[in-house]
Amino acid sequence: MIKETIILGSFLLISGYLIGIKKATWLLAGYNEKRVLDKDKLATIVGITYAILGAILLLTGLLGLPFAELFALIAVGIIVLQIIYVQIKMVR
Template sequence: MEMNLVLIGVFFLVMGYLVGVKKQTWLLAGYNEKRVKDKFKLAQLVGSTMAILGILLLICGLIGTKQTEYLIMFAVAILLMEIVYVNAKMVE
């Protein structure tokens, strides 16, 4: 069991829940409510992405995947692509 992946996965799941379900968008770095076109859509998109990545990392950590650096790079790449998408499509 890879404990670091489990901890990161749990963190992502909690963040996904807080942002996606509870709409706690203030947790997002650089969030400016005045510039966002649709706060609800932003919360759903970011929350679901964080939850999916959290589940993936949690499962991989529990089964003992040894290639943690590739999984972390994959998660960071997905989050960076999401940042570009959000800034291009959802921010004025």
């Protein structure tokens, strides 16, 4: 069991739920809400990504898999790439 990966996975899973299902886009930082073209699409894309990454991190942490820390770094990289995508494609 890897505590850090479990904590990060739980945080991402909860954030994914709040952003994707409850449409709490105020949790997202780094963009001006007035400039976003489609807030529902933003919430859906980010929520699904966070939920999937959170579930995988939570499972790898609970199972104690040896590559859990590596996947956590990959997950952070995916989130950074998603931030760049949102800034380029969804913000005017």
